[in-house]
Amino acid sequence: MPERTLKGCHILVVEDEYMLANELSRELDGAGAVVVGPAPSVERALDLIGTEARPDGAILDVSLGGERVDPVADVLLERGVPFLFVTGYDSLSLGPKFADIVRCEKPVDMRVVTKAIGRIVS
Numbered sequence: 001m002p003e004r005t006l007k008g009c010h011i012l013v014v015e016d017e018y019m020l021a022n023e024l025s026r027e028l029d030g031a032g033a034v035v036v037g038p039a040p041s042v043e044r045a046l047d048l049i050g051t052e053a054r055p056d057g058a059i060l061d062v063s064l065g066g067e068r069v070d071p072v073a074d075v076l077l078e079r080g081v082p083f084l085f086v087t088g089y090d091s092l093s094l095g096p097k098f099a100d101i102v103r104c105e106k107p108v109d110m111r112v113v114t115k116a117i118g119r120i121v122s
Contacts, residue, residue, distance in 0.1 A: 006118050007032030012048060012058035014072055015086065016040040016065050020108075024059060024086075027110040031118070041065065045072045049079075057121035058083035059113060062094065073098060082120040086113060 011033045015021040021038035028035050036055050039045035041064050049055070049072070058076055060069045062085050069085075076083050077097075084102035085094065091103055102120060104113050 005032060006114070006121070008034065009056040009121055010034045010036050010053065011117060011121075012036040012045070012052075012055040012081075012083075013038035014042075014045040014058065014064065014069060015061045016063075017061070020061075020086075020106075023110050024113065027114050028117075031114050033117075042067050042069060042071055045069070046075065049075055054079060055081055057081065057117050059117055060085050062087035062089050073101075084113070084116055084120060 006028065011028050013021055013024050013035055015024060015038050021040070025035045025038055036052050037048055039048050058081060060073060060083055062069055073083065084104060086104045086106060086108055088106045091099065102116055104116055
């Protein structure tokens with residue numbers, strides 16, 4: 001099955017590690033996506049969700065400076081925006097609410113994340 005292109009897709013990046021956020025943004029841009037953010041905090045991510053057009057998808061780090069990203073994930077779930085987690089946490093620590101969400105383990109291969117987000121946006 002051919003992979004879906006990210007050309008023109010607005011992808012929200014929520015990541016507090018500058019280098020990782022920068023690498024993700026470059027990889028997504030190279031795949032034709034429009035990067036929203038990156039947002040280094042829950043507050044900034046929620047601001048972007050509230051002020052920007054609805055993203056086509058999102059990539060979320062689970063822990064942002066020690067704060068869980070759950071409020072952002074909850075809003076995305078409510079709005080029907082597909083997302084994935086990039087994290088060092090195992091699936092059990094994410095809780096049952098997020099059991100079906102794709103999880104890419106850190107350290108991540110940027111191409112793997114880009115392909116994974118391409119599969120879930122539609």
